[in-house]
Amino acid sequence: MTISGSLASAISGLNAASRNVEVISNNIANAATKGYGRRELVTEARSIGSVGQGVRVVGVRRESDMVLIGDRRIAQAATGGDAVRAAYYRSLESAIGTTDSAVSIGSRIDAFDSALLAAAANPGSSARLDAAVQAADALTQQISDAADAVQELRQRADGTIADQVTQLNAALRRVSDLNGQIRGHAGGNTDASALMDQRQQVIDSIAAILPVREVQREFGQVALYALNGAALVEGPAAQFGFSRTAAIGPDTCLAEGELSGLTLNGRPVALSGANSPIAGGAMAAQFQLRDTLAVESQTQLDALARDLVERFSDSGLDPSLSPGAAGLFTDNGSAFDPLAETGLAQRLGVNAAVDPARGGALWRLRDGIGAGSAGAGGNAQLLVDLQAALTERRATASGGFMAADRSFSALQGEIVSSVAASRLGAEAEASFSSARSEALVQEEEAGGVDTDFELQSLLMVEQAYAANAKVIQIIGQMIDKLMEM
Structure with a gap:
């Protein structure tokens, strides 16, 4: 040389x-x-x-390792969805109250039961009658607050979906833009690796919302697909559409068009199942919370409220009531209509006839809701019957519960147990998916x-x-x- x-x-x-x-x-x-x-x-x-x-x-x-990264992204999406469901059941359990909680539907039932027994022991005492009315009002308020919390969670989920759609559309456009910049480096002496790093971070942020698959294309570009095969980035970016709902109530539902669904490039898409482009991720879990989980919870609380109303409005319990009149508990001050059960938990209240603050009289709790004048102060029969109605075992008319006779306390206990079981199951799934995602992250870092x-x-x-x-x-x-x- x-x-x-x-x-x-x-x-x-x-x-x-x-x-x-x-x-x-x-x-x-x-x-x-x-x-x-x-x-x-x-x-x-x-x-x-x-x-x-x-x-x-x-x-x-x-x-x-694109295979490993793809698996990690799908696990990441599943972790997000499981975390949403676990958080929902924790919030619901907190709103209803556990068996050991001092402020819960169960504790309000116990307090009302004790107040009725105390009033029956001394029916002439205005203080004890007032305590019973206050305990009844606290019970209805606790049920109403729990139902309000469910609707608040639905409202929050709707807002979260709107935010996720905004983030998702911006991220998809960013991936498409980075593809163009990376293509511009092809064949030159400049290094596009930093742009590829940015693109991977953006795609990871998409995977936090819905599971995606990345497919390599020429000149360093990539295409993104949902698990159902829908193209999210194939050249230009796809566009998701969603409209935030201003106010969600117990009867607000997707089927009636009162809630927004999801569109992809202007076309409606399934929100769950194998044909859904968002299935398996955090956004799908938010839709499930808004349209299914919270609706089921509202239904059970409405059934609980209905059971309470019907227990205290049965014919023969209070002879002073005319047929069809409201009993001790009302639907927004009126008699309950079984065809209008949805939202009853929020409308539940104590009959104004026994509330002095609303023009009623305490003695009507002892002598009858429809009584025109006070009776003998020592007559405790109606108070005894009211307490018996609370603890009577009877069939539950709605709510999807298993056929069985229950006391009112047992009915709420079944709801509490169901929520606790759902929470434990959701937390177990969240823990498993989190551990799997973390294992894939560690494997990715090791490589x-x-x-x-x-x-x-x-x-x-x-x-x-x-x-x-x-x-x-x-x-x-x-x-x-x-x-x-």
């Missing part, structure tokens, strides 16, 4: 080593950066004719940047750099000698 050829080879080696040091340093510096793909310098032999002229830097290759390996590579590059520098030094000395001759 000639002196000029040796010099060219050494200089190309220095350039390659210098570039490699930069690549390795970036790997080490970004070892813990989310979305960072390990870089590796790509070189090839350079020759002029049949004579070797060192090495040429071809470019920088970004390494990533990413290995700082020990990078440091070893850096030492080898430094040795190569020193060797090429030594060659240049020797060539310089040779040229100096030749010049002296």
